[in-house]
Amino acid sequence: MGKEEGASVAGAFWTLSPVVVIASSMEDKVNAQIAVTAVTSSIVHTIPRLLVGIWKGNYTHEFITYSKAFTIHLLRKDQIGLVKDFGFYTGRERDKFENISYTLGVTGSPVLDDAHSYAECEIINAMDGGDMTAFLVSVVDGGLLSGGAWMTLNDFYSNAPPEWVAEYGEKLSSSVSYSMDIIHNIDYTPWKP
Numbered sequence: 001m002g003k004e005e006g007a008s009v010a011g012a013f014w015t016l017s018p019v020v021v022i023a024s025s026m027e028d029k030v031n032a033q034i035a036v037t038a039v040t041s042s043i044v045h046t047i048p049r050l051l052v053g054i055w056k057g058n059y060t061h062e063f064i065t066y067s068k069a070f071t072i073h074l075l076r077k078d079q080i081g082l083v084k085d086f087g088f089y090t091g092r093e094r095d096k097f098e099n100i101s102y103t104l105g106v107t108g109s110p111v112l113d114d115a116h117s118y119a120e121c122e123i124i125n126a127m128d129g130g131d132m133t134a135f136l137v138s139v140v141d142g143g144l145l146s147g148g149a150w151m152t153l154n155d156f157y158s159n160a161p162p163e164w165v166a167e168y169g170e171k172l173s174s175s176v177s178y179s180m181d182i183i184h185n186i187d188y189t190p191w192k193p
């Protein structure tokens with residue numbers, strides 16, 4: 001028993017999570033990032049909701065806060081290249097959609113042409129977590145694209161080239177030092193729609 005073992009149990013929620021692309025719009029710009037922090041949060045089949053954790057330092061966080069919407073995509077296991085393209089770099093420094101085909105969905109957020117599937121989401125509440133924001137979202141539209149088996153974080157670790165895993169590890173370490181400074185700095189002001 002102890003905090004270490006608690007951390008191992010919490011790790012299960014990390015490695016078995018689907019790897020998703022979160023795409024959002026801000027005025028005439030589009031951007032997307034990778035996330036593994038999406039979980040279901042409604043028991044009512046006709047009112048689907050998700051809870052999604054987005055780090056404040058990400059450019060996508062600005063897009064979501066601005067538009068109050070995003071599209072979440074499940075990826076196929078063979079789309080590991082997209083994890084690097086969307087998850088290793090920031091849209092502040094490159095146009096991540098330069099070679100990506102997409103349309104704008106009903107929320108105005110990008111919908112990738114090629115993914116396992118997608119759900120379009122609107123923010124209905126948000127909770128500050130210090131270094132990240134937990135967005136409660138309502139799923140308003142969606143579709144199955146190629147289908148098949150979707151990618152989990154375990155799949156990424158098993159199938160990505162070792163140098164990619166190392167690069168992700170380094171990126172995580174620098175993100176952790178950013179988080180440590182602000183993770184306990186929680187703003188308890190309620191979110192206003």
Ligand SMILES: Cc1cc2nc3c(=O)[nH]c(=O)nc-3n(C[C@H](O)[C@H](O)[C@H](O)COP(=O)(O)O)c2cc1C
Binds near residue numbers: 031057
């Ligand atoms: C496998 C993987 C999982 C990730 N999970 C999350 C996550 O759950 N939440 C998050 O905010 N960022 C997550 N990231 C980090 C962002 O995708 C990454 O910082 C991205 O470069 C942000 O891009 P942006 O600045 O254009 O928004 C993950 C990255 C990878 C590669």
